[in-house]
Amino acid sequence: MAVIVVKVGGAEGIDYEAVAEDAASLWREGQRLILVHGGSSETNRIAEALGHPPRFLTHPGGQVSRLTDRKTLEIFEMVYCGLVNKRLVEHLQRFGANAVGLSGLDGRLLEGRRKTAVKYVEDGKVKIHRGDYTGTVERVNKALLDLLLSAGYLPVLTPPAISYESEAINTDGDSIAALLAVTYGAEALVFLSNVPGLLARYPDEGSLVREIPIARLEDPEYLALAQGRMKRKVMGAVEAVRGGVGRVVFADGRVKTPIRRALSGEGTVVR
Amino acid sequence: MAVIVVKVGGAEGIDYEAVAEDAASLWREGQRLILVHGGSSETNRIAEALGHPPRFLTHPGGQVSRLTDRKTLEIFEMVYCGLVNKRLVEHLQRFGANAVGLSGLDGRLLEGRRKTAVKYVEDGKVKIHRGDYTGTVERVNKALLDLLLSAGYLPVLTPPAISYESEAINTDGDSIAALLAVTYGAEALVFLSNVPGLLARYPDEGSLVREIPIARLEDPEYLALAQGRMKRKVMGAVEAVRGGVGRVVFADGRVKTPIRRALSGEGTVVR
Incomplete structure (x- = not known):
């Protein structure tokens, strides 16, 4: 089955x-979709309103991640699994798609390794x-996703995941x-954010990179992208394409029909 | 399949x-369970912490319900679908039960009529x-629950539900x-709360009513219960038994093995 994954x-x-x-309209046309969302x-x-303001760690590699103590995890679950997930499910239902929202805990859908010790730079x-x-x-519990997809549901997935020790x-x-x-050999993987795609000179939207042909990743113009602040996104996309995904598109999530636009090539296409 | 529903x-x-x-241990023995929780x-x-304190309406019939504007609904979803649901799923997974948490929105699992105008007394x-x-x-989307139960999952369900207009x-x-x-003709329906069962003289725990035989509902001692502040609970249980549920037990949720205790008859048994 041809699947499209949208983050x-x-x-x-x-x-x-x-x-x-847009997702509901694609779903009604018979397109199989899996949505993943942030928050x-x-x-x-x-977290600010609850008096437990967010803290971030900058890793030696330069990435930034949320410091997640138990209290932060609870707030994270409230917003991701409660507020954002159910809002998306409600919208999708209203637009006629039979969405089912799940976290990675549910049915051990998304399982992995807990990293109790995190290196950071200060x-x-x-x-x-x-x-x-x-x-x-x-690990993905593909059997559970298949069960839902085969029965015609539209899965809407969110972190947190579950550790092997069930945390x-x-x-x-x-x-x-x-x-x-x-996992699904998806025909497309679409990342929707609040910019039109990958920008060579962030935040200059005029510097949108239209395409990253992975065969030419060693060319200077692409090499710069794959090593700069976009490194993680670019290399993640490259790995996905090498792993069998048809194409990866970084596209604008602030516009109407954002998924269709991305699929038609608006944004940054990695293939 | 014999199912037990625990609220x-x-x-x-x-x-x-x-x-x-307790639920996980029953599940591991092959017992099919459906959990429903509050919050x-x-x-x-x-809601207090977020500066949107709860408000309650007292209905002409005497019941009290939460005034649920859109902002309250969002807080409700954060706590029920995020905090409480995922905490229960995490605990269940840790105790070895493959739990899947869903709200009534997911797959239109619990569908009903929105009451936009609510009568109250002031x-x-x-x-x-x-x-x-x-x-x-x-309405219950039994097909979705059957899908999960047949595949061996333990459903953990929470409000909100979804209206026919998808709100x-x-x-x-x-x-x-x-x-x-x-819907399942459950062999038992267990209500766990922070008291040992139905109390004739609330909050005196010594006044626990051990049994309500529905054939004797017209007897003065039971009639009083079915008309007092417990009316909704008692009549709900009576309706469930008349609807084919084996027995309803109101039991203590503050103790160890609360479900097994309830099933062995500790609490108030309606049959």
Whole structure:
């Protein structure tokens, strides 16, 4: 079955209603879809309001991740599994798609390794933060997803995942989407965010990179992208395509019919 | 298939971990279970913390319900679908049961009629509150539950439900549990709360009513129960038994092995 995986980011400005309307319309045409969503900006807002403001760790590699103690994990679950997931499911239902929202805990849908000790950089020194509830997803319960897809449902998936020891773990939504796309040999993997795609000179939207042909990844113009601040996104996409995904598109989630636009090539196409 | 439906209340004092441990152990023995949970006390706490304190309406019949505007609905979803549902799923997974948490929105699992205009009593007058997101569940998507049960999952269900117009609606968890029990002709329907069962003289735990034989509902001692503040619970249980449920037990959710105790007759048994 031809599947499309769509990751909807959690940044300000993304039009969830437009995403849901577009996804539902594709679903009604018989397209099999799996949605994965974020929720970071709303998590920050709720965490502030609850007096437990977000804290972030900068890793030695340069990536930034949310420090996830148990209290943060609970807020994370409230926003991702409660607020954002059910809002998307409600929109999708209203637009006629029979959506089912699940976290990675449910049916051990997304299982992986908890990383209790996380390296981070502070004042130029590498330090270790212990007791974090974060990790990396390594396994998908494809049987459960197949059960839902075969019965005609539209799965709407969200972190947290579950560790092998059955703890909830905060995990990167982009990686989950890529793993799902590879698992299904998806014809497309679409990342919707609040910019039109990958930008050579962020945040200049005029510097949109239209295409990254992975055969030419060593060319200077692409090499720069694959090593700069976009490294993780670009290399994740390259890995997905090498893993059998038809194409990866980074596209704008602030517009009407964002998924169809992405599929028609608007944004940054990696193939 | 013999099914047991367990409703875990949302009041302070209930031991969710003990409930999960007991449910998981029954599930591992091959018992099919459906869990339904509340979350009212934590919703009140989070709503206060977010500066949107809970408000309640007293209906002409004497029942009290949460005033559910859109903002309250979002907080409700955060706590019920996010915090409480995922906590229960995580506990169950840790105790070895493959739980899947779903709200009534997911797959239109619990569908019903939205009641936009709600009558309530204030200063002795009957008034009407409009724009509420509450309602009554009338339909269960049994096909989806069967799909999960047959594949060996343990469903953990929570309000909100979904209206026929695809809006999320706050709905009574006890009624959902009763509807599910009737739908499955459950051998038992267990209500776990922070008291040992139905109390003739609330909150005197020594006044526990051991049994309500529905054939003797007209006897003065039972009639009083069926008309007092327990009316809704008692009549709900009576309806469930008349609808084909083996027995209904109101039992203590603060103790170890609360489900097994209830099934062995500790609490108030309606049959």
